[in-house]
Each structure stands twice: as C-alpha cells, then as structure tokens.
C-alpha cells in the first residue's frame with residue numbers, strides 16, 4: 001500500500017442478497033462504519049443489478065459515504081439487447097464502478113479479452129470507473145505463467161484506452177485458484193503480479209499514470225489476512241467476495257485488519 005493511493009475495499013456480492021436483504025445489509029455497514037473508516041479507505045459495494053436502486057435510495061437519502069457499482073455492464077449503449085444493462089442505466093443509478101472481466105464472467109459467459117475491452121470502453125463512455133479483473137487459473141500458476149498471463153489480459157483490456165481514461169481505472173488481480181476456495185495468495189504472490197501490472201501500465205502509458213492507479217487483490221480475503229496483503233507496496237485494496245456478505249467481517253476488512261474505530 002502506498003500512502004499516495006487511497007485504499008479501496010470493494011465487496012462483490014455476486015448473485016447474493018435480494019433488494020430487501022441489500023437494504024438491511026447496507027444499513028448494517030452504514031451503522032458500523034464511521035468517518036474515520038471512510039477517511040482511511042474508500043468502501044464500495046457491488047450488488048446485483050436488481051439491488052442497485054435500493055442501495056442508491058439508501059445512500060442518497062442517508063448521505064452515506066459508501067460507494068457502489070455494478071458487477072458487469074453491456075458493451076452496447078441501448079437497443080434490442082434482451083437481458084443487457086447499459087452503462088447509461090448504471091450511471092443514472094449513481095454507480096461509481098462497473099466491474100469488468102471478472103473470472104466468473106470469463107468462465108461462465110465466455111467473455112474474452114475482446115469483449116472485456118469493449119466493455120471497458122463502454123464504461124468510460126458513461127463516466128463509470130472500471131474495476132478491471134485479471135488473473136490466472138491453477139494450471140497457469142503451476143507452470144509459473146501468472147505474470148505473463150495477467151499482463152496479457154491487461155493489455156487486451158486496454159486497447160484504444162487513453163492515458164487520460166486509464167488514470168481512473170481500478171485493477172483487480174484475482175488468481176482464479178484463490179477465489180472462493182479459502183486458499184488465499186501469499187502477500188508475495190499478490191505483490192508479484194500487482195507490481196508487474198503497474199510496471200506494464202508505466203510502459204504502456206507513463207510512470208505517473210501507473211503510480212496513481214489503484215490495484216486490488218481478490219481471492220479469499222478475510223479480516224485475518226488483509227493486513228499482510230495490504231502491506232505490499234503495489235496492493236491498494238481488496239475485491240472481497242464471500243466475506244463481503246458478512247457485515248461484521250467486511251467492516252473489519254475495511255479497517256484493513258487494524259484494531260480501531
């Protein structure tokens with residue numbers, strides 16, 4: 001973690017919590033988190049699409065400092081695309097973030113680097129901040145190819161993306177073998193790839209742009225492992241799945257494993 005970049009803890013609820021449960025869960029977070037926590041880290045939730053209006057109403061009504069965003073968006077801006085949700089719709093709901101290229105989208109919905117790339121461009125067309133996910137599966141890791149694989153995904157996602165646009169991006173390194181498995185990457189594993197992603201950004205754009213980009217780690221993050229991960233110089237936060245569904249645990253993660261507030 002660098003002091004120049006404010007940490008971001010984002011809770012990806014995946015396909016959990018209906019809109020009523022979303023309200024209760026967000027209220028629990030709002031009750032537990034205070035200004036000191038939000039001063040230390042940005043906190044975001046990434047609910048299912050059907051929850052976003054409820055979360056927006058709560059955040060706006062109670063002037064909460066919790067940020068929110070979507071787990072995906074359409075590459076299209078509108079029209080005859082049954083089942084799709086556009087960036088314009090998400091922007092209208094007050095979303096800050098659009099998650100793009102999560103490994104579950106890549107695996108179960110066959111999203112390749114070309115699709116991820118046009119979704120990144122769609123997010124920027126609607127002033128949404130992409131949380132761009134990259135990360136290798138177990139066979140690649142076992143073969144020692146994690147850096148090359150993740151960097152190639154980054155390059156694929158950023159085609160035609162300008163330096164001005166990329167300055168606001170959030171990257172998430174999520175090794176697939178660590179997602180939902182309880183097998184967290186070591187802090188060194190996280191640093192190796194996050195550091196390489198930043199280096200590649202510096203080559204593709206420039207060092208200043210790269211130095212400002214937040215890079216998260218995701219994969220079995222919990223309150224008892226967040227501190228070690230956050231101690232790494234190129235890790236600026238976490239993309240939290242399962243543990244984000246437990247309000248108490250998520251609050252502890254937002255406190256970066258420190259005993260405070």
Ligand SMILES: O=C[C@H](O)COP(=O)(O)O
Nearest residue numbers: 012179180219220241242
């Ligand atoms: O988006 C979040 C990641 O897929 C991590 O999920 P997890 O914390 O349940 O391993």
